[in-house]
Amino acid sequence: MLENRMKHLALLKNRFHIIASPQQFIVALAGNPNVGKSTIFNELTGLRQHTGNWPGKTVDNAQGTFHYFEQEFLLVDLPGTYSIMAHSVEEEIARDFICDAQPDATLIVIDASCLERNLNLALQIMNITSKVVVCVNLLDEAKRKGIEVDLKRLSKELGVPVVGTTARTGEGLDKLKETLFEVANNELLIIPRKVKLDQPPYDDLAKDEDKIVAALYQQAEQVSEHVVRKTETLKKSLEHRLDDLLTSRWFGYPTMLLLLCGIFWLTIVGANLPSEVLASTLFALQDRLTELFMKLGAPPWLHGLLVLGMYRSLAWVVAVMLPPMAIFFPLFTLLEDLGYLPRIAFNLDHAFKKCHSCGKQILTMCMGFGCNAAGVVACRIIDSPRERLIALITNSLVPCNGRFPTLIAISTIFIAGVFAPELSSVITAISITVIVLLGILLTFISAWVLSHTILKGEPSTNILELPPYRMPQFGAVIYRSIIDRTLFVLKRAVIMAAPAGAITWLLGYIIVGEYSLLQHLAELLQPLAYYLGLDGVILLAFILGLPANEIVIPIILMTYLSTGQITEVASLNELKDILLANGWTLLTAINTMLFCLLHWPCTTTLLSAYKETGSAKWTAVAFALPTMIGIILCSAIAFTARFLGLA
Amino acid sequence: MNTNAMPIPSLAQLNIGQTCHINTIELTGLLKRRILDLGLVPGTLVECVRRSPSGNPSAYHVRGTTIALRNEDADFIKVKL
Known part of the structure; x- marks a missing residue:
């Protein structure tokens, strides 16, 4: 026995x-x-x-x-x-x-x-x-x-x-x-x-x-x-009426757009205050840490590496990322638990079919808003291998949570701040929505191009179940979105941010000739970056940010600051002053946002793509596709703007 | 034999609110398996409940559940009105 x-x-x-x-x-x-x-x-x-x-x-x-x-x-x-x-x-x-x-x-x-x-x-x-x-x-x-x-x-x-x-x-x-x-x-x-x-x-x-x-x-x-x-209920159920609205010919698409924009707006507005409180607390702690290092007589390089490098980028990532994620993820999980996502797939299936891809791809894109690595893994739900590859390769065309803070900060400063400061959060939410829509449009175009070139094939079938709407369990939503998603993504960002902060600081600390290594590298990238409407520092930040998109802005700041006088950035106004002092224009801002949307996926996403496809070739395509689109689009915009004398 | 006979109606031709019984499923492979697994077997009562904003796919009420099918696929599911 x-x-x-x-x-x-x-x-x-x-x-x-x-x-x-x-x-x-x-x-x-x-x-x-x-x-x-x-x-x-x-x-x-x-x-x-x-x-x-x-x-x-x-x-x-x-x-x-x-x-x-x-x-x-x-x-x-x-x-x-x-x-x-x-x-x-x-x-x-x-x-x-x-x-x-x-x-x-x-x-x-x-x-x-x-x-x-x-x-x-x-x-x-x-x-x-x-x-x-x-x-x-x-x-x-x-x-x-x-x-x-x-x-x-x-x-x-x-x-x-x-x-x-x-x-x-x-x-x-x-x-x-x-x-x-x-x-x-x-x-x-x-x-x-x-x-x-x-x-x-x-x-x-x-x-x-x-x-x-x-x-x-x-x-x-x-x-x-x-x-x-x-017992037959004669009255049209609430569910039926809700579906009438959410999938209606006239209101179906506008409702999706409004919900998307509304989520961004709530995230931006809700995150403002907690972000400020977190930033001032964490940066105050940085001063205490500095005092402690002084008292202990630690060498300046150690203080620089640990406090100015590691701690500062950590503090930035936590202050900037945690509040929006802690709002965005629960809101999104609520929609998910309510049963709205299959309706989105129902509304958009036709468009995906036109591009010879699967309607369920929209669900993997929705996951991508949270984290592209999660989006890539979610592509498992697509049965056809060809359509699964299309969804996987194009997933990073929707911006993940690691990129939202960059997009939000830049559009608050350069778009809302310039055009309508009193409506700041609304304008920012609209700009983010426009960026996301551009990403979705590019996803459709890429899917169509892939389906007619390297991933040729007819659209397969798609059967969707539209499950009943269910009142979400708020406890479970909070638990799942905070523990499974927010803390998971934050942990990853923190693990990546600390060493990246240290490396950036080191690169800025080591002086070769007259300038730091960081400045040499930025100088080296300057010609290419100029062509893209960026500058060498921004491009360098995107390259150093390969492990995690969250640290792009901190690297940009650190590089600018390694030559300047200001030593800490507690508010967007100061961020604005630094960027303007380093020659940012509206073109720089727009192209940085575009490049943020359209560049290589982070290492975690690439690793997931490799694990899911088991192929270095398709992982390389997933790397190259958004990068190529970004380079083409940014250089075209830069060229046009300069040609017209706008920048 | 009457060659001008009306073609057999398919699920795709159903108007919203209209019901029918499944007659034959002229599909093959995985799609047919899926459709059968979801309870769309010959004889099943089906109601067309809505269409997506673009008119395709359409959603059907089947055995207490709602299933969306692309019109191209539903066209191969022949019905008795």
Whole structure:
């Protein structure tokens, strides 16, 4: 008995990279997408979870533990699928795990509002294993729609234990744990309803599968007929009316634009004060640190390297990035949880199809607003390899959070500040929206060009599910957006900023001949930079900023300041004075913003691109495409502006 | 045999608010598998609920869920009105 268990654990470890202890029960979590599977997972495991990849696959694998009295369970979250007939990598993973890993129980989460569709998957799983618990989730939502499910009858019809839950409130979860314990412990006699496939097997597997699916749905209909009671609500649901607005011919696109602009405006306005407070606090701390170094008699180079180099760029990154991210990410996660993103994909699918790419690309672009590396990883949702590559290569054409602070600072100073200072935040939000729209337009153009050159091909198909709108859980939104996104991105920026700050300071400190290395390098880049409408320092900052876009502005400042008198920048006004003193014009500002949008992706994004594609060639394309567009656009604008005598 | 017979109506021809039953699915490969998995099997009741602002794709109500299909694909799903 124990020997078998050890063999089983060894198989789990070797084949699925899942490390379980002999005392643990292993539970597989299966279900359709959008049925609240991850809510169940989070509610059961809390913070005792970690994510990785399925061995050899680019599909997320989340595991977590929970207890029922003394008994510990290891919960393995399978990819959300509509079937397990192995038509996709996700389905293959789900099927292989249930078949070969032989979990002690398989928990199938189904949506009470659309039982038939969900029963298709449940019946398939029940055909493989009898150690099953069916969890009918989203009971509250179903009730609002006038749908009631007779759980006892469902259990009788299916021949397996059924538990009703409303995961977001935690209702039914104790009963769920108890039932899982009973099933894993073989305390219940389970005889699952099998789908009888009495037709003779065909030679043609595809035809055979058609029959199987038809049979499965026939059973699902029968079961559902017996257990679902529906009271028709005559009134058009709120959801229906919301969709009428958000996907309407006249208001669909303007609403998207307004929401985008609104998010930027809230981010800019909301981040102002906290950024100032953080900056003054952190820079005051810099003075204390300097005093401390003086008192200890530290050599000037050490003080320079650690305080003026590392600490100062860290302080900048935290003060400038943290507040906007802490606003932007939660707002964005709210829209995501509400279910708005599939509507965006629905609205824009046609445009993507025209460019021979996939409508789901917009979802990967939305992730890119947060972090392009995350956007590149998100391209996994696109089935066609050709369309996935297009989405991956063009992802950095949408500006990530690391670039927003640069865009916001420059447009506040040079666009809002010059044209309408009293409407500063609104003008800035509009400028950022324009920049983002330009990025989206360039994405479409690039996708079209790629589809007609190196990635030739016809658009494949795109089936989208438009899940019901759901009131977001504010706690979960805050938690996920702050912990998973904000702190993750901030941590990365900090790790990159500290050494980059030190290197920049060193380059500025080492004098060769009359000038510092930094100035020599900037001088070297000056001719090319002039041609792009930038200056050598700006171009150098973008090059040194390869590890993280967040540190471009700090490097520009440090380089300018290494010759100047001012030693700290606490407000945008001072930033403006420094930039103007170093010869910035409107052309410099506009081209810096454009180059910020259109240049090489950061190292993390490139590494992710390499991991996802496994190809140096496509990673190089992902590097070259935005860079080339940036060079062409910036030099064209610089040339035109100079030709017309505007700069 | 009447060669002037009306072509069999497809899902793509459905007006908003109109319902029909699926007759045959003249697609192949992964797309067909997906469509079947989503519950669009012969005999299923389907209602066209909306179109995207550009008129394509269209969204259909199927077994309590809403699924969007490109009109080019929906054209291969023949229906009984």
